[in-house]
Amino acid sequence: MRIISLNTYTVALLATVLFAPLCAADADAATDRLAQMEARLIAMEARLAEAEQETKEVKALAATGRNVPSSSILGRGAALDIMTNSAWRNLRWTQPEQWKAIRPGISEETVIDALGSPPRSVKSLKPRVDKVFYYETSIRDKSNSLRGQISFYKGQVKTIQKPNFQQ
Numbered sequence: 001m002r003i004i005s006l007n008t009y010t011v012a013l014l015a016t017v018l019f020a021p022l023c024a025a026d027a028d029a030a031t032d033r034l035a036q037m038e039a040r041l042i043a044m045e046a047r048l049a050e051a052e053q054e055t056k057e058v059k060a061l062a063a064t065g066r067n068v069p070s071s072s073i074l075g076r077g078a079a080l081d082i083m084t085n086s087a088w089r090n091l092r093w094t095q096p097e098q099w100k101a102i103r104p105g106i107s108e109e110t111v112i113d114a115l116g117s118p119p120r121s122v123k124s125l126k127p128r129v130d131k132v133f134y135y136e137t138s139i140r141d142k143s144n145s146l147r148g149q150i151s152f153y154k155g156q157v158k159t160i161q162k163p164n165f166q167q
Contacts, residue, residue: 092116093135094146096165102150104157111150111157118150129153135163 092098093115101114111133112118118133135148146163 093118093148094137094163099148099160099162102157102160102162104160106157108152108155108157115148124151129158130155 098115102111108131115135118135120134120136122132122134124130124132129151131152133150133152135146135150137145137147146165147161148163149159149161150157151159
């Protein structure tokens with residue numbers, strides 16, 4: 001009986017001595033990770049506050065119309081476009097002649113030069129597509145909008161879906 005309890009105490013003592021530094025290292029790593037996550041959260045909160053301020057300003061511009069302050073992020077013409085929901089009509093990609101330069105095999109930079117930056121782009125989960133550019137006037141209104149889509153594989157155009165300009 002004494003041998004078993006002596007062995008038990010010895011094993012418990014050894015386990016404590018051997019695993020204590022590991023637990024301390026895990027605690028330090030967890031503390032560092034928590035500090036990094038807190039810093040990222042603070043940065044995201046700042047970006048969110050900035051985006052909310054810009055949204056308030058755009059809404060104010062749309063509501064005031066012609067009384068646009070000169071310090072605004074948008075000009076007077078942009079506010080009127082927002083009011084009439086026609087701001088998208090001035091974009092390069094909404095012109096049919098701009099899409100003539102888009103063909104399979106050209107680079108991503110060439111597409112951006114021809115059509116401008118896409119309103120939305122996503123990384124694809126499909127094995128033969130790396131990225132997809134969505135050129136669209138409205139995500140919500142599917143009945144009255146222009147939609148184009150360009151898929152890329154290894155930085156080159158793979159497929160193209162041009163907008164229907166006959167609407």
